[in-house]
Amino acid sequence: MIKFTRVFKAYPKGDLALKDVSFHLRKGEFAFLTGHSGAGKSTVLSLIHAERKPTEGEVRVSGFNTTSMPRREIPKLRRRLGIVFQDFRLLEDRTAEENVAFALEATGARSNTIGPKVVRVLTQVGLAGKAKAFPKELSGGERQRVAIARALVNDPFVLLADEPTGNLDQRATRGIFKLLEDVNASGTAVLMATHNLDLVKNSPYRSIELEHGEIVFDSVVDADQEAAR
Amino acid sequence: MSLVIREAFLSFRRAPSLSILSIITIGFALFVVGLFGLVALNFKEALEEVGERVxxxxxxxxxxxxxxxxxxxxxxxxxxxxxxxxxxxxxxxxxxxxxxxxxxxxxxxxxxxxxxxxxxxxxxxxxxxxxxxxxxxxxxxxxxxxxxxxxFGDDWIATLDRVRNIAAIIGLVVGAAFALASIMIIGTTIRMTIIQRAREIGIMRLVGATDSFIRMPFLLEGVVKGALGGVAAVGLNYAVFELVNRTLLQASFFGTEHILLIVAFGILLGFFASVFSVRRHLRAV
Missing domain, CATH: 3.30.70.3040 (Alpha-Beta Plaits)
Incomplete structure (x- = not known):
C-alpha cells in the first residue's frame, strides 16, 4: 500500500527533515501522523504524493516507486490519491459542485460521467443541499467537506489529510473526524497528520509520532513488539 | 477539453483589463510592423514603376x-x-x-x-x-x-538601389525589434496570468492533471490573443491607409494573403510567447 523504507529527506541546506523513517500503511488502515510543527508530518505526506522525492531510501505507493518514477508518471499516482489540507484549497469563484467537478475535468473525465459522481460525493459528505453555494457562503467545516468530496471523487485508495481540522472549532472538528471515519469504513485508507492529541487519544486507531524527523512512536510496531515478547 | 477552453476564456472574463492590454500590445506591435509593411509595399510598387524605365x-x-x-x-x-x-x-x-x-x-x-x-x-x-x-x-x-x-542613368540607378536596400534593412530591423517586444509583452501577461492562477494550477496538479493539460489553456489563450491582436493590427493599418488615401496620396492596401499573414504572424507570436513563458514560469508555481 504505502511503504517507507529507511527514508531520509534533506533540506537544500543539508539539515534533515526526515531521518531513517520506515513504516507500512496497510490497505484500508486508519492512521494518525502526530508530532509538533516541523516534526516532519507534512514532509511524509508530500513524499507520498510525490511533490518531493526522498534523498535516500524508498517510498512505495501502491505499485509506484516515487523515488525513481519519472515526472510524467506523477499525475497517474495522484489520480489514485485523495489529498486535503488545513487551508481547504478551494477555488473561491466556483460553487461547491464546480470545485468537485474541477478535479474530474482536470483529469479528463468524460463530461456525462461528471454530474452523477459529483452528486454522489457531495451526498456522501453531507452537502447535497449546498451544491450551489460558493466557498465564502460556507462554514469552515463545510468547506473542508467540499475539499474531502473533491478528494474522494476519483475513488482514491487512500485519503491523505494534512491537519484537516487545524482551522476548525471543536464541533466542526468532530464532524470532519466522523466523516473521515465513515470514509475509512467504506474501505479507503486514511492517513491523517494532526497535532490534536485529544482526537488521537480517544480513538482506537494507529498513531505514528514524529519528532525532529524521526519516528519516536508507532502504536502498531510497539504492539507487534509487545506481542513478540 | 471543455475545461481547457473554459479556463482559457475564463482569464479574459476574470482579468478583462489585462487581456485587453495584451491584445492591444500585440495589436500595436503588429500594427507598427504592418505599417512598415504597408510603406514597403507602396515603396516597392513605386520602385517597380521607376524600375521599368531602367x-x-x-x-x-x-x-x-x-x-x-x-x-x-x-x-x-x-x-x-x-x-x-x-x-x-x-x-x-x-x-x-x-x-x-x-x-x-x-x-x-x-x-x-x-x-x-x-x-x-x-x-x-x-x-x-x-x-x-x-x-x-x-x-x-x-x-x-x-x-x-x-x-544609361548609372547615377540614379545606384541611388535607387541604395534606397531599396536601406528600406529593406530598416524593415527587417524594426520588424524584428517589434516582434521581440511583443513576445516579451505577451510573455509577461502570461506570467501574470500564471501567478494569478497559481492556486488553480496547484489544485490541478494535486488532483493529477498532466503538465500538458495544465499548459493547454495558456497556449490557447496566447493563440486567441495573438489572433485578436492580428485582426486589430489589420484594422488599424486599414484606418491609416484610408486616412492617407483620402488626404495624401493614392496608396495600395494589403492583399488577402498579406492580411492572413499578419493574423497568422499574430497567432504564431502568441503561441511561441506563451510556450516560452509557460515553460519558464509554470515550474515556479
Missing part, C-alpha cells in the same frame, strides 16, 4: 546596315538579363523627334540628311534592374563595333 540605350554608328543592327538585336535578346529590345531606326528617330519637339519642327523638316543615329533600347527583366546588371549589359554591348555611344 533602360540601356545603344546609339549605332552612322551607316551601320540594318541587317547588322537586327543581328545585334537578336543577340542582345539572348542575354539573361534582357527583357526586351526596341530597335529605333534613324528615320523613326527623326519622326519621333519631329512629333515630340514641336518647337524644332521647322528645323527638322528642312534637313537634307537625317542627323539622328539609329539606336537599340534595352529593357531589363525585373530582377536585373540594378546598377550591377545595367553595367554588365552596357559593358557587353560596348564590345559591338557599331556601338558609338551607350547611355
Amino acid at each position: 533602360e540601356v540605350v545603344v546609339y549605332l554608328t552612322r551607316g551601320t546596315p540594318e541587317t547588322v543592327a537586327l543581328a545585334a538585336y537578336d543577340d542582345i535578346l539572348t542575354f539573361p538579363e534582357v527583357e526586351s529590345v526596341d530597335f529605333v531606326s534613324a528615320d523613326e528617330a527623326l519622326v519621333e523627334a519631329r512629333e515630340q519637339l514641336t518647337e524644332f519642327q521647322g528645323l527638322y523638316s528642312d534637313l537634307a540628311t537625317n542627323p539622328l543615329p539609329s539606336s537599340l533600347g534595352i529593357k531589363l527583366k525585373p530582377g536585373f534592374r540594378n546598377e550591377e546588371s545595367v553595367r554588365a549589359v552596357a559593358d557587353r554591348v560596348s564590345g559591338f563595333r557599331f556601338a558609338e555611344d551607350i547611355q
Whole structure:
C-alpha cells in the first residue's frame, strides 16, 4: 500500500527533515501522523504524493516507486490519491459542485460521467443541499467537506489529510473526524497528520509520532513488539 | 477539453483589463510592423514603376546596315538579363523627334540628311534592374563595333538601389525589434496570468492533471490573443491607409494573403510567447 523504507529527506541546506523513517500503511488502515510543527508530518505526506522525492531510501505507493518514477508518471499516482489540507484549497469563484467537478475535468473525465459522481460525493459528505453555494457562503467545516468530496471523487485508495481540522472549532472538528471515519469504513485508507492529541487519544486507531524527523512512536510496531515478547 | 477552453476564456472574463492590454500590445506591435509593411509595399510598387524605365540605350554608328543592327538585336535578346529590345531606326528617330519637339519642327523638316543615329533600347527583366546588371549589359554591348555611344542613368540607378536596400534593412530591423517586444509583452501577461492562477494550477496538479493539460489553456489563450491582436493590427493599418488615401496620396492596401499573414504572424507570436513563458514560469508555481 504505502511503504517507507529507511527514508531520509534533506533540506537544500543539508539539515534533515526526515531521518531513517520506515513504516507500512496497510490497505484500508486508519492512521494518525502526530508530532509538533516541523516534526516532519507534512514532509511524509508530500513524499507520498510525490511533490518531493526522498534523498535516500524508498517510498512505495501502491505499485509506484516515487523515488525513481519519472515526472510524467506523477499525475497517474495522484489520480489514485485523495489529498486535503488545513487551508481547504478551494477555488473561491466556483460553487461547491464546480470545485468537485474541477478535479474530474482536470483529469479528463468524460463530461456525462461528471454530474452523477459529483452528486454522489457531495451526498456522501453531507452537502447535497449546498451544491450551489460558493466557498465564502460556507462554514469552515463545510468547506473542508467540499475539499474531502473533491478528494474522494476519483475513488482514491487512500485519503491523505494534512491537519484537516487545524482551522476548525471543536464541533466542526468532530464532524470532519466522523466523516473521515465513515470514509475509512467504506474501505479507503486514511492517513491523517494532526497535532490534536485529544482526537488521537480517544480513538482506537494507529498513531505514528514524529519528532525532529524521526519516528519516536508507532502504536502498531510497539504492539507487534509487545506481542513478540 | 471543455475545461481547457473554459479556463482559457475564463482569464479574459476574470482579468478583462489585462487581456485587453495584451491584445492591444500585440495589436500595436503588429500594427507598427504592418505599417512598415504597408510603406514597403507602396515603396516597392513605386520602385517597380521607376524600375521599368531602367533602360540601356545603344546609339549605332552612322551607316551601320540594318541587317547588322537586327543581328545585334537578336543577340542582345539572348542575354539573361534582357527583357526586351526596341530597335529605333534613324528615320523613326527623326519622326519621333519631329512629333515630340514641336518647337524644332521647322528645323527638322528642312534637313537634307537625317542627323539622328539609329539606336537599340534595352529593357531589363525585373530582377536585373540594378546598377550591377545595367553595367554588365552596357559593358557587353560596348564590345559591338557599331556601338558609338551607350547611355544609361548609372547615377540614379545606384541611388535607387541604395534606397531599396536601406528600406529593406530598416524593415527587417524594426520588424524584428517589434516582434521581440511583443513576445516579451505577451510573455509577461502570461506570467501574470500564471501567478494569478497559481492556486488553480496547484489544485490541478494535486488532483493529477498532466503538465500538458495544465499548459493547454495558456497556449490557447496566447493563440486567441495573438489572433485578436492580428485582426486589430489589420484594422488599424486599414484606418491609416484610408486616412492617407483620402488626404495624401493614392496608396495600395494589403492583399488577402498579406492580411492572413499578419493574423497568422499574430497567432504564431502568441503561441511561441506563451510556450516560452509557460515553460519558464509554470515550474515556479
